Amino acid sequence: MESKIEKLQKIIDSSNNIVFFGGAGVSTESNIPDFRSADGIFNIKLNRKFTPEELVSHTMYKKYPEDFYNFYREKLIYKDAKPNYAHKFLAKLEQLGKLKAVITQNIDTLHEDVGSKNVIKLHGSVDSNSCICCNKKYNLMEFLSLTRPIPKCSECNSVVKPDVTLYEEQLFDNVFESAEYFISEADTLIVGGTSLIVYPAANLVHYFKGKNLVLINKAMTSYDSFATLVINDKIGEVFKKIII
Ligand code: NAD
Ligand code: ZN
Numbered sequence: 001m002e003s004k005i006e007k008l009q010k011i012i013d014s015s016n017n018i019v020f021f022g023g024a025g026v027s028t029e030s031n032i033p034d035f036r037s038a039d040g041i042f043n044i045k046l047n048r049k050f051t052p053e054e055l056v057s058h059t060m061y062k063k064y065p066e067d068f069y070n071f072y073r074e075k076l077i078y079k080d081a082k083p084n085y086a087h088k089f090l091a092k093l094e095q096l097g098k099l100k101a102v103i104t105q106n107i108d109t110l111h112e113d114v115g116s117k118n119v120i121k122l123h124g125s126v127d128s129n130s131c132i133c134c135n136k137k138y139n140l141m142e143f144l145s146l147t148r149p150i151p152k153c154s155e156c157n158s159v160v161k162p163d164v165t166l167y168e169e170q171l172f173d174n175v176f177e178s179a180e181y182f183i184s185e186a187d188t189l190i191v192g193g194t195s196l197i198v199y200p201a202a203n204l205v206h207y208f209k210g211k212n213l214v215l216i217n218k219a220m221t222s223y224d225s226f227a228t229l230v231i232n233d234k235i236g237e238v239f240k241k242i243i244i
Pocket of ligand 2: 131
């Protein structure tokens with residue numbers, strides 16, 4: 001019988017408009033924890049008065065900025081993380097002209113770091129931060145050099161906020177539409193390393209009209225029954241077995 005890897009190989013060989021839609025599970029093999037796995041950020045014992053889920057919300061940023069910024073620096077920024085095989089594989093697939101877009105919920109920069117060009121960042125990036133008053137921009141290294149715990153703008157002394165989408169916040173303009181466009185044009189959609197629990201991002205799967213929906217995730221998701229192929233394994237390990 002044909003193995004799941006053989007099926008994935010055939011799908012990739014026969015597709016010319018692949019779109020990848022991923023989440024935190026794509027970066028766990030780079031030692032960045034996801035949110036919902038057993039060793040994920042939502043399950044760590046913080047010994048603080050707030051849960052991690054509360055700590056990454058807009059309410060926390062507004063009401064308890066010190067707690068928010070301490071948690072953000074400590075648990076969401078991994079400045080020394082290196083791209084893993086999944087990031088490399090997707091960049092190569094794009095270079096070959098087979099993959100048209102990487103859509104990611106991740107706020108790390110590992111897809112860009114390894115050379116992916118069309119990366120749609122649904123939830124923003126740790127590498128972009130803006131003064132809420134004068135809009136001066138700070139990259140990650142500049143952000144980390146600002147005052148602590150609350151980072152203040154070097155021009156006007158107002159708060160500098162990461163350009164990432166917190167819980168209770170809207171997505172940035174146009175990113176959802178752009179992601180929707182690439183997914184609706186794709187012949188193959190590979191969804192990987194995401195629990196598909198965070199909305200509106202998870203809704204994107206519904207825009208796919210192509211032939212092959214592939215899900216690669218360590219745990220099951222509520223979308224498994226809609227997929228052409230489901231592989232419950234580590235995404236970097238799976239891609240290592242595919243020849244391109
Ligand atoms: P999630 O934590 O809800 O789900 C991650 C999923 O990936 C889980 O189902 C898990 O079983 C799976 N997984 C873990 N390691 C894997 C691997 N090596 N191969 C295959 N699957 C693996 O994360 P999510 O769905 O992305 O949504 C949560 C939010 O997390 C996003 O909005 C994102 O902004 C944020 N986040 C981002 C980062 C990052 O930037 N790297 C890290 C943590 C959380
Ligand atoms: Zn300013």
